Amino acid sequence: MAGAGTSQLSPRWAVFLCLFTILCSLFTPAVAVKENDFKKCDQSGFCKRNRAYADNAVALGSSWQAPYKIVPGLASFKDGQFNAIILKTIDEQGNTVRLPITVSFLKSGTARVTVDEQRRQEKDIELRHNSGARPERYNEAEKWAIVGGLEVDKNAKVAHESETGIKIQYGPDSAFEADINYEPYSIEFKRDGATHIRLNDRGLMNLEHWRPKIEKPEPEKKGGEEGQEEKKEEAPEVPASADESTWWEETFGGNTDSKPRGPESVALDITFLGYEHVYGIPEHAGPLSLKETRGGEGKYSEPYRLYNSDVFEYVLDSPMTLYGAIPLMQAQRKDSTVGVFWLNTAETWVDITKAKESKNPLALSVGGAKTNTQTHWISESGLMDVFVFLGPTPRDITKSYGELTGTTAMPQEFSLGYHQCRWNYVSDDDVKEVDRKMDRYKIPYDVIWLDIEYTDDRKYFTWDNDMFKDPIGMGKHLDVHGRKLVAIIDPHIKNVAGYHVSDELKSKGLAVKNKDGNDFDGWCWPGSSYWIDAFSPAAIKWWSSLFNYDRFKGSMENTFIWNDMNEPSVFNGPEVTMPKDNLHHGNWEHRDVHNVNGLTFHNATFEAMLSRKKGELRRPFVLTRSFYAGSQRLGAMWTGDNQASWEHLGAAIPMILAQGISGFPFAGADVGGFFGNPELELQSRWYQAGAFYPFFRGHAHIDARRREPFLLAEPHRSIITSALRLRYSLLPAWYTAFYHANKDGSPIIRPLYWTHPSEEGGFDIDDQFFVGSTGLLVKPVVEKDKTTADIYIPDDEVYYDYFNYKKLATSKGKHLTVDAPLESIPLLLRGGHIFPRRDTPRRSSQLMKFDDYTLVVAVSKKGDAEGELYVDDGDSFDYEKGQYIHRKFKLEGSTLASTEAEGRDVKSIKEGEWLKRMRGVSVDKIIIVGAPSSWASKKEVVVESEGKKTTAPLDYHKTEDGKNAYAIVRGIGAGIGTDWTISFA
Incomplete structure (x- = not known):
């Protein structure tokens, strides 16, 4: 979050009151985020349904019969791909729906398992809904996240096949094997003959199939036999015990989410056999080795949530969602690492439990029972799309994942230095004075940052003419000293007549739409705002034009960009974000693409920085707060609105480590803490830690005291200066580490x-x-x-x-x-x-x-x-x-x-x-x-x-x-x- 301040308000009292209430609730001093503003699993309909589904299966134990099976006669294997149809039994009469499955064996040794839902004909689509949203499951996550590594291994071969299943050998030296069981459907992934990962191990797979919305008939209404028969044939009912209350509409915090497509969640249990430690799935403020989520001592009671959100002053040691989502999980045991990547961009919850397994009680005398880590992945919509990595080393996992989603962009060298930021430097004279004083005290730094107050009334691509009278002169002053400027540009565009960016956004039809197809209007820093739809190629092209030097007047070659609030943050929206039934380019609902939204805006800005001057081929530097798998190709991230506390200093390290092992190593935390005023000892220790963050930036809230290093009393100024000089002396080693991150995805x-x-x-x-x-x-x-x-x-x-x-x-x-x-x-x-x-x-x-x-x-x-x-x-x-x-x-x-x-x-x-x-x-x-x-x-x-x-x-x-x-x-x-x-x- 950029920080707090007074937005330009409407003179109408109703609107004023609305915004005032929102801002007060967001920025009343507090020790932690208001957790009630964000959903728990039992307040999220699809999560609650799938957890209940899992509880029912576990309670039934051996009598549970998973309703998914592959039809042997419809299964085939050719040229490195297994194709089949999974039949899902949906009622006691034996009615089924058809779910195409493809298992692809890739040259990298990675396996990909994709399950879709068979498309309906036009008549069925009409039954489905009358909204503008697309009828099929969202299938474009690959377009944003995947950049390579999908070439199929045609040397993969069938080792055994029968009416009950098929065994396929693949990978280096055919050391990997996928055992696909037909009834009930499950897949075991083996390396050197030993099973490491099982999909649908406990039978918790659940794909909520399409069904029409059937209004309950009025008592006097006559229902014909023909209509009833058609309903039974085209869309059979699910068991009456299913909770239908949130199928078509869901309310939270005074906001109602219409669901024109009905329930369409996907869920799957994935077991890591013999693995006690699992890592990844950032972003959460907790330990690197992920905790269990089913309650009890030392466990969480909620699943890990992946739903990019503007969470200020976030709580620590929690599975609560934060600003970004990378659904990559790795499991580790002695000399073996495996992993899965859940390619889904909708809201996702992940349960983690651990179970001891010892088939032979005598085995206890030879090392005891092994631990299996059981995970349960639940997403609101989209395909069931899972990549399976069999390692066997952590380096193998990051390399294979990097082949798929890309590796860290080679950074601008200056971006590895120290960044000086606060919300806000109030004028161009203020910026130049900070620069002069850093020099006076011989404190090295590379970049000074401007938060939202540099603009004219929160209108991006403009300058406050009273306080930033000469931005070019400011930029030249910095350039003489070898320094850069970073300016914030957010995705919300102030809705005011005569503002060229807003006028163009509306006239070109490039804004995100509401469920009725009109430009979505919400509240953020400027007040009433529109949001650029960065999923649209036309929007990206237009956005790029705004960064040209002749349009973003006052920017220079040493000006770079900060993208904040791109979850997206919407102050008056559900959970401080965009309604899920909003519509994006291609008529995809926001629910389908929420977690990748930040990446698309980051991407649009990255592309803009590449083309702001003809012939100027310079590497962009763009910082983002929101991210998804693949964001590492575009720049850096930071861990958001932390606090000036010892606890937040400690929490930053596992958070940054989690980013690194999840393919996005150009990561840091606000040094000193964003909210509050760090004591001198804390500030000194934070600079010492920050000197070893890949992204190293000091930042502070607008209400925090000025705390530039030169302002501190001795010995703290000298302690911090020494930490900064240590960072600068080691820049060649840092740059070499970034080179390797760029080559093979390795953590920094x-x-x-x-x-x-x-x-x-x-x-x-x-x-x-x-x-x-x-x-x-x-x-x-x-x-x-x-x-x-x-x-x-x-x-x-x-x-x-x-x-x-x-x-x-x-x-x-x-x-x-x-x-x-x-x-x-x-x-x-x-x-x-x-x-x-x-x-x-x-x-x-x-x-x-x-x-x-x-x-x-x-x-x-x-x-x-x-x-x-x-x-x-x-x-x-x-x-x-x-x-x-x-x-x-x-x-x-x-x-x-x-x-x-x-x-x-x-x-x-x-x-x-x-x-x-x-x-x-x-x-x-x-x-x-x-x-x-x-x-x-x-x-x-x-x-x-x-x-x-x-x-x-x-x-x-x-x-x-x-x-x-x-x-x-x-x-x-x-x-x-x-x-x-x-x-x-």
């Missing part, structure tokens, strides 16, 4: 289960993490008055203190207690890694572009180490043409070498301007932590580069405790983009 900050999938003791640890593949292990301090940190050590490798190079007394599977006074960040170096730094202090990343590098080498127990550097111009798309440097560094024995990481013949690449300038950039210094004692007498090393041999001085040092040594080699002078070796022999 990595939880222990991801880096050490064999170490069960780390599976539920979510308060420490590794940064990329650097070997940097971070444990931010998130508790008041805490001056030590307990760090879990997941392996037998050697670890060093980052700041003083001391060798630490570690033991695998044990916690290491380190000192962590307020001025200190618990940060360890894992042996065996090499990472790049830039050590010259600068005021922005732009001014560091051609600085020399330092390499930090942490020697392993075996005496070796390796690492890499990826660098490009950080701005354009020239890296796609080979304009980048990618080096691999390796220490073996007494030799440290730099080689081309991809084996390219770099001499054959025609150098652009950036590569030419990089010729003058070298490796200036190398620090070897854990240097062997045999180097103690050495005074210099031999450097060989480009056919020449030179020497460089070596300084050998003992750590303060005398238990470790480190060596520093200075003045190396070898080009960063060239092959070189250093001999310590």
Whole structure:
């Protein structure tokens, strides 16, 4: 949320009263969100029905007969795809509906299971409804979420087939198998002969089929035999015990949702056999390892909800929905990871329970019963569309998921620096003064942000002419210092005559419609507003035109964009969002597309930034609050309206880790907390933690005190400045981590289960993490008055203190207690890694572009180490043409070498301007932590580069405790983009 303030109100008292009440309810000071403003499962008709359906099945136990079966004669397998018809029995007379199923086996080793509902003829569609909404199930989620990886594996083969089912082998070396059981329908997914995932394991699958709305006849009305027979034939009734009260209409919080298509939810139970830990399905403010949701000690009583919502001051340790939704879940056990991706963009609930299983009681003496994690997925509409990943490693899951939904866009380099924001900087003079004072106190930053008050009366693409009189002058002032401006642009468009954006939106017919087909009018920051329908190609094209420099006057090449409120947030709407019976492009109801709505707006802005000037091919930077699977292709996200509390500082880490393992690693949290005023200790600790968020932004509410770092008293200003400088020195390592995220979807900050999938003791640890593949292990301090940190050590490798190079007394599977006074960040170096730094202090990343590098080498127990550097111009798309440097560094024995990481013949690449300038950039210094004692007498090393041999001085040092040594080699002078070796022999 941008923040609070007074919107422009209508003079009519009724409207004034309405908006005043809404704003008061939203922004009355509170310690937490008003949970009653948002639905619980039993207040959401389809969730309540499906939970009851599951309860009934569980209560019946072995006598439960799932009403879904595949007809053997209608099943076939060809060219990597299994096609069949599932018959759903819908009444005691044996009437059925037909549900086409396709199981596709993809070249990546992923399996896709899609269940639809057989289309009706025109006569039936007329019976269905008379609204403008489309009659079929929503089937365009793939269009927004999936970008590749769907090529079918034609080498998949039938291993066995009978009247009861079919077994299909697929995947690498045919190590995967899908056992499809016909009656009752279920699928087992196996790897190397062992079952890992079962679909419809407990028979909880439920697809609410089409039926006409039958009004109860008046007593005097005559019902003919023919009409009754037609009803029985065309749309048989469901059992009378079904709860019909929310089939066609549902009310919550004074808002009524008409349901022209009737009930059409899809639900499926998915069991992970032998897996106790499951992760993912962001966004929720809870632990990384997901909790059970059926009540009891330490469990939630509500399912996890995925329904993108504007939730201010959200509660912690809760399955309550937040701003985004990625329906990807991973399950982890020792040396094995599997996962599922539930491709559905409607409101979704997920129940999680765990059950012990031991078929042989004697097995208890050999490790005990294994735990199965049982999940129940429930969506309001759309297809049943599930992707199944069999791993076996976390890296395999993220890679396969990345092939489907895309990977993190290569970011603008500046976006990895520090962002300074508040709601609001009040004028262009205010912006320039903040910039000057950051320089005066030598505090580095890259971006300053403008919230909604920069506009003329909340009209986007305009400026407040009294307070922002010279936005071009402001932009030029920032540009001289290598800094950028980010301005907020939201999807709600002020409804006022004479505002060119509103006038064009209406005249072109590009706004979201209400159920009657008229432009939907709701309330947000500007007051009465319309919403751009970013599902429409025409709307995207028009939206792009608004960002052209000659239309968004005052914007410049160093202006970038922030998309907020795109859930969408509608102050007077149901659950502070858009009515579900609104209509989007193609006549899809909002209920079908709600969770992907934010992505479509993010996408429209991303496309706009690509085309705002002809020939200007620069990477966009667009921050979004709302997101879905695939949003990672478009920019960054943050965790929304948090509070200035220790608890919210602690909660940010598992939230950001969950984003990373779910394919959207460019994530952060508002440093300092959005609501409230952090005490100085909290603010200092938050900057220390934020220095290790992939997206690093300080932000504050309009009612919060000004808290720019330069305003703080010592020692806090210096503590925060040190954290910022640490971030900037490590930017080369961060950028290299983003390169890998772009290549294979790997997280940027990595939880222990991801880096050490064999170490069960780390599976539920979510308060420490590794940064990329650097070997940097971070444990931010998130508790008041805490001056030590307990760090879990997941392996037998050697670890060093980052700041003083001391060798630490570690033991695998044990916690290491380190000192962590307020001025200190618990940060360890894992042996065996090499990472790049830039050590010259600068005021922005732009001014560091051609600085020399330092390499930090942490020697392993075996005496070796390796690492890499990826660098490009950080701005354009020239890296796609080979304009980048990618080096691999390796220490073996007494030799440290730099080689081309991809084996390219770099001499054959025609150098652009950036590569030419990089010729003058070298490796200036190398620090070897854990240097062997045999180097103690050495005074210099031999450097060989480009056919020449030179020497460089070596300084050998003992750590303060005398238990470790480190060596520093200075003045190396070898080009960063060239092959070189250093001999310590």
